[in-house]
Each structure stands twice: as C-alpha cells, then as structure tokens.
Amino acid sequence: MKLSRQFTVFGSAIFCVVVFSLYLMLDHIDHSKNPNGERIQKGQLGILQDKIDHLERLLAENNEIIGNIRDSVINLRETVKDGKMFPEGNMSQGDLELLPPAPALLPIHSEDCQFAARTYSKAADGVQMLDVYDLLSFDNPDGGVWKQGFDISYQDNEWDNEPLQVFVVPHSHNDPGWLKTFDDYYRDQTQHILNNMVVKLHEDSRRKMIWSEISYFSKWWDNIDEQKRDAVRRLIESGQLEVATGGWVMPDEANTHYFALIDQLVEGHQWLERNLGVKPKTGWAVDPFGHTPTQAYLLRQAGLSNMLIQRVHYSVKKHFASQKTLEFFWRQNWGEQLILIDRASHTLDSFLSISSFMA
Template sequence: MRLNRRFTVFGSALFFVVIISLYLMLDHLQLDNTKNPSSGMDQFQNGHLSILQDKIDRLERLLAENNKIITNIRDSVINLRESVKDGRRVAESGNVSQGHVELLPSAPLVIPIDPDDCQFSTRPYSKSADRVQMLDVYDHLAFDNPDGGVWKQGFDITYDEHEWDNEPLQVFVVPHSHNDPGWLKTFDDYFRDQTQHILNNMVVKLHEDVRRKILWSEVSYFSKWWDNIDHQKRDAVKKLIERGQLELATGGWVMPDEANTHYFALIDQLLEGHQWLEKHLGVKPKTGWAVDPFGYSPTQAYLLKAAGFSNMLIQRVHYSVKKHFASHKTLEFFWRQNWVNDH
C-alpha cells in the first residue's frame, strides 16, 4: 500500500513537470513572436517547432521508461506478497521443505514450574496465634465502601472521656514529600512549578525552628535540585541532615509501583538512589516510605529488609483492610513473606 502511494505521487509529479515544461516553452515562443512579429511565424516553422517536437519525444521516452520501472517494482511487490502468504501456509501446515527457513516452535501458553525452583508455592503456610495471615483475612472481608465515619469509608469511634489520665494526647504530624516524577505534568514541569519551591522553602523554614522536621523520599527530584543550588545551600542541607531535621526515606530514585513492577526494576531504581545519596550526602536510609503505590508487594518489603532497612510505612490499602487492622490493633506488624523461613 505504501509503495502504491509512492508510485502515484511520483507519476503525478512527473506529469506536472511535463505540463509546466510545455507551458514555459510555449510562453517563450509567444514572447519571441511579440518582440519580432514579422519573423515570428518563420522562426517557429523553421526551428522552434522541431526543437519542441524533440523534447516531447524525449519526454515520451522517459515516461515509457518510468512506466516500465514502476511496473517491474509493482510485480516485485506482488511476488513478495505471494511468497509471504505461501510461507505462512507452509508454517501453518507444518510442512517445511528444503530451502525454507525453519520456524522456531511457539512458546507454550502455560510453563510448568519445577517444585525445586518454587518450593514455597506448594508448602502450607504456618499458622500461630500471634500471626495474621492475609489470605485468611481476605476470605471474610466484605470489601465494601460505606461512606461515613471519622474518615472517608471509616467507622465511628466512641470513647469514655473519664478513662483518660492526666497525660496530654500526643499527636504526631509528619511533613513529607510526595512528588510524582510523572503524572499530570512532565518531570521538568513538576520540578519547575512546584518541587524546587518546596525544597527551597524547606531549607529556610527548618533553619527558622530546629523543632521542625521533614521527610523526603524521591531522589530523582532531590538530585536535580541539588545540581542547581550553590555550595552555601548545600552546606545548609548537610547540617539539617546531621541535626535530624531532614530525613531521606527509602532513598529510591522514585517511589515505585509495586503491583506490576519486576523486582529487577525495583532493585535497579533503589541502587540508583542509594548510590547518589552515598556519593553526595553520605546517607544510607533505614526507613521505607511508600504512601502512594496502588497495591503493595511483599517483594518490596523483602528487598528493603535485605538492603538493611529496619522499618517501613505503607498507606494505600483498601479501607476494609485498614478497618480490620484498626479494630484488631494490628496496624503495626512484622511483614513476613511466605517464602521466608520461620526463624
């Protein structure tokens, strides 16, 4: 189809050139006749007509040659198309004769799993009174979405005002970053419009009050900001880190999606961020911070533990799971994977 379009365009262009050439030659003859009307007819009869005839004959020969070339190309395309169809029919019938390229067999739809490669897949998980097995929790959760309660889709909480002692209620507010490297805007747009201002204000506000703290997790943005600030501001950032006012959490290049991402990519982006932090700040994060992935993988928790992390925070789980954990007072837990030994 694409070759046919090219042939049509080429033929049209060639025809247009022929028409324009004829028009220019006739116009030139008419101009000569205007300048010398007495001898114009004689010149046309003696010389110009023969020259014009020669050019027309030459154009006709060129058109015939081009038509022959186009015909040969069209025949080649048709032959190629037919050979491809024949090859498909041979491949589908399974008869591969000598001279044809032998096609590789298609991959099976279901790949058998060697029990030695995935031992935990068939091993029953252990149960004990102090453990929560999420497979069991999911079996009896309704996963409904009622509207109401102390938070959206939460539940009502009541208490007796006389049960409290004289200890004041402690409320922990954690200022933290949540800067998507890509969502509604591009990475550079987010940095220019919002992120750089957040980080600049962070340096000013934290130095105004030593009690203020902030947690930052996206190294991709932090590194871009770092490259654009002067040495004085860099020294100020290092002092904030030393005083514990600025904490770098997780330390990955991004806050990765965990539900669909291969563990190779999870490890790669974690290495990228940790290498940058070690080189420029001498920091090694110990806390994981994952407040926005839509779905969490036990693989990420496993990788963070292997990277030396001591704790992590997750946020976006279903409201039914949050309510279950809150009612059973299990919002803080040790995340143990099925493939990890009991010890």
C-alpha cells in the first residue's frame, strides 16, 4: 500500500513537470494578429514560412523586371532591324521610350582622360615599351645559368689579374600570405630574421640590410624591448638598415586596384612616420609577377625617387641588357610618353634586376 502511494506521488510529480515545461514552451511562442485582428500562435515553422513567402514575392518581382527588360531589348532590336535607329534629328518620342535609362555617372574632367585618345611617338632618346613588345618573340629558349639566361662562359685564368667584384644585397622577401598564414610565417621565420639582423649588423658596420614589408616589421616591433628598439634606430641613422618602399606589403601589381595600392602604402608610411620618423626614398619590388606603371607613378607621388623591379620576362631583360638600358626613366602613358632612357654605361653582369627613375 505504501509503495503504491509512492508511485502515485512520483507519477504526479512527473506529470506536473511535463505540464509546466509545455507551458514554458508555449509562452515563448511568438504571438501575432491575423488580418481580422484575432490573435494566432506562430512558432518557428510559421516564421520560416513567412520568410519563404517573402522570398517568393521577391523572386516574382525580379522575374517581372527581367521580363520587362527582355521585352525592351526585343523591341529595340526590331527597331534597329527596321532601320529606325535613328536618323540624325529624327528621333521620335516613342523611340526614345525604348531606350534604357542612362546610368548615373560621376562627371569626369577632360584632362583626366586625355591619354585615352592620344597617340604616342617614339622619343629619340628613349624607347616605347609597346614597340619593344612587338620586337620580342617571348619564346623562352633554354640556355645559361638560368633557363632563359645568357650562355655565360669564361676561361680559368680570365680573372688572374683583375679581382671579381661580387655585390651581395641582404634584403627582405617575406610574403604576408603564401603557403603559411601570416602568424605562422612570423613565428617560424620572420622574427628570427629580424632578431639576427640586429645582431649581425652591429657586429660589422660594413654590413647593410634592406627591409620592405612593414606588416611584419610592425608586429616584430611590438614584441621587442626598448633596448632593441634603440638599436634599430641607431642602425637606421647610420644607414646600415634601410626601409625600401615602406608599404604594408609588397603588393601584387597585375590585378590590384590602385585604391588598394595606395591604402597599403599609406598604412606603411604612417607607421614608419609614427614609430621611426623614416620616409622611404627607394622602391623595392622583387616579387610581384609583372609590374604596372601605375605603381611607379604612385611611388613618385609618395616622394620616392627611384625603384628596383625584378619579375620581368627574361626576353625583356635580355633585350634591355643588350641595349644597355637596364636603368631608365619610367614615364607613364598618361604623361608625355613611356620613355626608358639609358642611364647605364655598361650591361649589368647579372641582369637580374632593373632599376628605374620615376620621371
């Protein structure tokens, strides 16, 4: 008898818990009114159904708009086929209604687009790059120490009476994004490069280093102590450490919009000004696959006076080397003309890089 009573009490408790839970669930259900003013209960399924109905209405509206556009194009095509498009001074109001509305465009100053219709003449003291492209076959023949390089040969005793000069340029080439993440590159490699740079440059005052990627440099700067920061400032003042380009990254130049080129350059230069009081004078672009004259123009406007580029087709490098024009003034198409003026008295032995002066 006592056991039966316990089961009864326990069952009643469970029933109360279930009823109370159902009440709480119903209390959270969204309540709204139907068009007749009556209150209805609408759960998650009802909300989802409303969203689906809204999407269906939007699709129907879009289909109607597309249908109107299609009809307008068909009517316009028939008008052109019938020869009604449009004799000068003979455009009717009905024809005008068939035309699509003109897009809203911002006004463009005529001086900003002069280069679009301008013809360029070959300068007597320079070369037009479009003419150079017409001369080259870009056939990539094998040869030399590089696949498309010159076939270099020399005698064993050729340098007996003249020392061979070798120029070593320690420089940064740290991609913020490639095979690893930015943080992985910094942790595994970049921080060690910068730490060793400070030590090795102080060991020998003849040693120098070029750094260009400020995104990495700023992260390293935030993680070093004031003593090491003072050491870096001394290296910059002595000329052992040079900041080249000074952009947040070494940007791609083939597909990047010029807004992005400007933004990353401003970001890097502002950081340098705030933390080191440095303003770069030389550009350093050894890894972008292809180079745009827009980047040279932007660097010139940022106060840089010269730049070095690297990822140029070997056919172009060999042509410049043979013509002794590996150093040049670079003018853009929207200037007078694109001129590469010979600044070299001899062909560079390595012809690996091309330096230019922005005019």
